[in-house]
Amino acid sequence: MKLLAIETATEACSAALLIDGEIRLRxxxxxxxxxxxxxxxxxxxxxxxGLKPNQLDAxxxxxxxxxxxxxxxxxxxxxxxAFGADLPVVPVSTLAxxxxxxxxxxxxxxxxxxxxxxxxxxYWAAYKxxxxxxxxxxxxxxxxxxxxxxxxxxxxxxGVGSGWAVAAECLxxxxxxxxxxxxxxxxxxxxxxxxxxxxDFERGLGVAPELTLPVYLRDEVAKxxxx
Numbered sequence: 001m002k003l004l005a006i007e008t009a010t011e012a013c014s015a016a017l018l019i020d021g022e023i024r025l026r027x028x029x030x031x032x033x034x035x036x037x038x039x040x041x042x043x044x045x046x047x048x049x050g051l052k053p054n055q056l057d058a059x060x061x062x063x064x065x066x067x068x069x070x071x072x073x074x075x076x077x078x079x080x081x082a083f084g085a086d087l088p089v090v091p092v093s094t095l096a097x098x099x100x101x102x103x104x105x106x107x108x109x110x111x112x113x114x115x116x117x118x119x120x121x122x123y124w125a126a127y128k129x130x131x132x133x134x135x136x137x138x139x140x141x142x143x144x145x146x147x148x149x150x151x152x153x154x155x156x157x158x159g160v161g162s163g164w165a166v167a168a169e170c171l172x173x174x175x176x177x178x179x180x181x182x183x184x185x186x187x188x189x190x191x192x193x194x195x196x197x198x199x200d201f202e203r204g205l206g207v208a209p210e211l212t213l214p215v216y217l218r219d220e221v222a223k224x225x226x227x
Contacts, residue, residue: 005190006074017045039077063075063214074214103133106158113127117218159181
């Protein structure tokens with residue numbers, strides 16, 4: 001399998017090229033300029049591997065939640081690249097990618113990824129790592145204040161992401177002894193987007209480029225409130 005993945009939903013901008021299970025990565029933390037940076041990363045990875053886009057099996061991207069601008073950049077870039085190469089696209093949750101990175105780096109299997117969603121809210125979900133060493137969702141993604149996010153059942157949980165930098169006190173008080181610890185300074189990466197996308201692609205979860213949609217969560221909340 002040959003798959004190119006990108007991720008621009010946070011301060012970290014990254015691209016990854018997966019070839020038969022081996023992943024090459026470009027990763028940079030930068031406050032702005034992701035749209036220009038990501039295109040160069042994609043070109044570099046393909047040139048290094050001696051590949052053209054139409055020689056790939058699929059492309060993937062971090063579909064959100066995250067920065068509105070960052071998620072929009074990833075969506076637009078991957079739509080254009082995949083349409084031009086006539087390739088399917090695999091959308092991957094940025095919260096899932098963050099949880100997968102935390103498993104790789106920390107070894108924790110019960111994970112609570114959270115991004116700072118601004119306006120006093122968090123993008124939040126809960127994941128467990130299965131026997132295949134990939135994360136699976138146990139609490140649906142949501143946007144809510146720290147005192148209202150849904151907590152998992154009792155167990156040993158580890159928090160990760162910028163949401164823990166702004167709401168650690170409230171979350172720790174609510175979690176009590178079920179919280180093992182947290183690391184706020186960790187961003188999702190295209191490495192994990194590629195890893196999760198490869199598994200999803202094998203399950204037939206790729207979509208046509210024109211059907212590739214971002215996930216902002218706040219839009220979903222607004223739709224539910226108006227329905």
